[in-house]
Amino acid sequence: MKKADFKKLHFFSYDELDYKGNFIFHNQEILRMTKFELMIKLDMIRREIEYPIILHCTYEPTGHTKHSFHYVGMAADFHFITDEKFTTQIEDILNIIRINRWFVGLGIYPDWKHRGLHLDVRGRTARWGRIGDEYVSIDKALEYCYKNKL
Numbered sequence: 001m002k003k004a005d006f007k008k009l010h011f012f013s014y015d016e017l018d019y020k021g022n023f024i025f026h027n028q029e030i031l032r033m034t035k036f037e038l039m040i041k042l043d044m045i046r047r048e049i050e051y052p053i054i055l056h057c058t059y060e061p062t063g064h065t066k067h068s069f070h071y072v073g074m075a076a077d078f079h080f081i082t083d084e085k086f087t088t089q090i091e092d093i094l095n096i097i098r099i100n101r102w103f104v105g106l107g108i109y110p111d112w113k114h115r116g117l118h119l120d121v122r123g124r125t126a127r128w129g130r131i132g133d134e135y136v137s138i139d140k141a142l143e144y145c146y147k148n149k150l
């Protein structure tokens with residue numbers, strides 16, 4: 001995307017801070033590689049869900065699984081700032097995805113320090129969770145979240 005594309009977004013800016021407090025999009029490689037469609041979807045989620053989204057990363061050249069959509073700027077990891085339960089956050093985002101009929105990848109990460117999510121605009125449906133170091137089905141991850149009252 002380009003710096004000017006932020007004018008078309010309501011909830012994200014060129015001066016967006018990531019969870020470490022860095023200006024994520026001031027990195028020109030991240031700005032250039034991050035797909036605008038991804039940011040549009042995050043902007044829509046933010047509008048619907050009403051709690052702020054803190055980005056962990058969008059485009060990253062390394063550090064994710066093989067063939068990760070982060071490597072092509074089509075994925076974001078993030079968490080919401082809210083007192084709502086994590087399970088409620090997941091239900092909310094799944095509703096938004098269903099209502100809008102998006103074909104996206106969604107991963108849930110209850111064991112992150114900031115419990116969070118992965119969204120990617122792969123154009124197909126994919127769902128998963130990660131418990132500890134293990135990738136599991138989203139159902140198993142949700143069960144884990146409900147059991148632990150997350």
Ligand SMILES: [Zn+2]
Nearest residue numbers: 075076077118
């Ligand atoms: Zn991710």
